Amino acid sequence: MGERHAGTGKAAPVALVTTPPETTPPETAPPEASAPGTATHPAARHGTRNTVVLLVFTALTNLADGVTKIALPLMATRVSASPAQISAVSLTLSLPWLLAALHVGVLVDRADRRRLLWGADALRLLALGALIALAGAGAVTVPVLCVAGTVLGLAEVLALTSASALIPALTPPEGRERANTWITGAETVCNEFAGPFVGGLLLAAGTGLALGATWLAYLASSFVVLLLVGRFRAIRQDTGEGAARAVPETVRAQIADGLRLLWRHPVLRATALVLTVLCACWGAWLALMPLFATSVMHLDSREYGLLLSALGVGGLAGALVVTWLNRFFGRRRVMFADLVGTFAMMAVPALTADLRAVAVAAFLGGMGGTLWTVNSRTLAQRLVPDGLLGRFGAVSRLFSWGAMPLGAGLMGVLAEGLGLRAAFAVFAGSVALTVPLFLKALTRPALAEAFGDRRDP
Secondary structure, eight states, X not given: OHHHHHOOOOOOOOOSOOSOGGGSOGGGXXXXXXXXXXXXXXXXXXXXXXXXXHHHHHHHHHHHHHHHHXXXXXXXXXXOOOHHHHHHHHHHHHHHHXXXXXXXXXXXXXXXXXXXXXXXXXXXXXXXXXXXXXXXXXXXXXHHHHHHHHHHHHHHHHHXXXXXXXXXXXXXXXXXXXHXXXXXHHHIIIIIIIHHHHHHHHHHHOHXXXXXXXXXXXXXXXXXXXXXXXXXXXXXXXXXXXXXXXXXXXXXXXXXHHHHHHHTSHHHHHXXXXXXXXXXXXXXXXXXXXXXXXXXSOOOHHHHHHHHHHHHHHHHHHHHHHHHHHHHHOHHHHHHHHHHXXXXXXXXXXXXXXXXXXXXXXHHHHHHHHHHHHXXXXXXXXXXXXXXXXXXXXXXXXXXXXXXXXXXXXXXXXXXXXXXXXXXXXXXXXXXXXXXXXXXXXXXXXXXXXXXXXOOO
């Protein structure tokens, strides 16, 4: 979902290629091995093993995330009928991206990224353990769900920022598109297909069973991290404006490095701005779809899980064909497909409550999200130095995933005042407004130069 945009994702600068664009045309662009973000990491000699371990960790945690994504909002519908309150529960799952992403990015560039994965799982286990106890006592309320969602959201910020920063340490430059495809495919299948589907079945069997199975999945992922071999602190490089201070003295200075890194590169800046709108739409869709599905479409928990699974099926389809599509159609057209899919995902519920039509639109949105994420992650890993990957990932997700709670909150307000269908229509219009920016900034020559290709068809 958001990560695939925010990657992009969801997927979303101080030291980039310092040669001006006009002196480094696409035909003479430096090979990928020389890009700032491609320094060889000591852990790379265990690349295959570590990549598989990260893949398994991603699958387990995203399976659990997929269950919580459906469980918490649906639990909220059982204690409240207010669109604003239900949206608030969904909002808390992504709100930490807005409030804590920048500081988490600094932490990821300072600490061992493997240990941060353990810390994220520890937060998840504590939050779910408390929620299980309260559910057993019949004491679940909207504020309780908001607190649990906030802790789980903070853990997700820590885990996803750390995991995405690990990929360049595990994979040589020429294999990163494939690794990103695998990781994105695992996120898609587990978070948006298997997770919601299993979550719907588990919730139908009982809330305690759903939460308990999720707790066990997070526990298993903690043990999987033990299998990573090597040390995973960032490689620090003295480049650009950061040369005067390889290790900035303050957290504020390090955050500023990440902000400059994103804002000064035209392709990355435009990508982040477009992604902000797209992720706001995803946050809005996920926040209000539980109420739309139950009150307008009249779906039960199992059927709602199947509807959410359409996102995952589309994402899986995107993971299977992204390399082929990039080769034959070019990355620009492939990334533009995400705008088309997100527009459909928002526009169709504004027009109809037919399950098949809404599911097809969700499929298109999920597929577009994966196509965008694989390309944007590969782009960032090429341009961004290892020592800034945490901060860059956090800053880019601040713009993208940070927009998800804003989209969720705005969707709740619009739905209260205008109605559910009108709220979906407003967000569909916002996607259409991103098209001129995309076409102007993400040109074929600009993307070809950024990726080091001779051309991007």
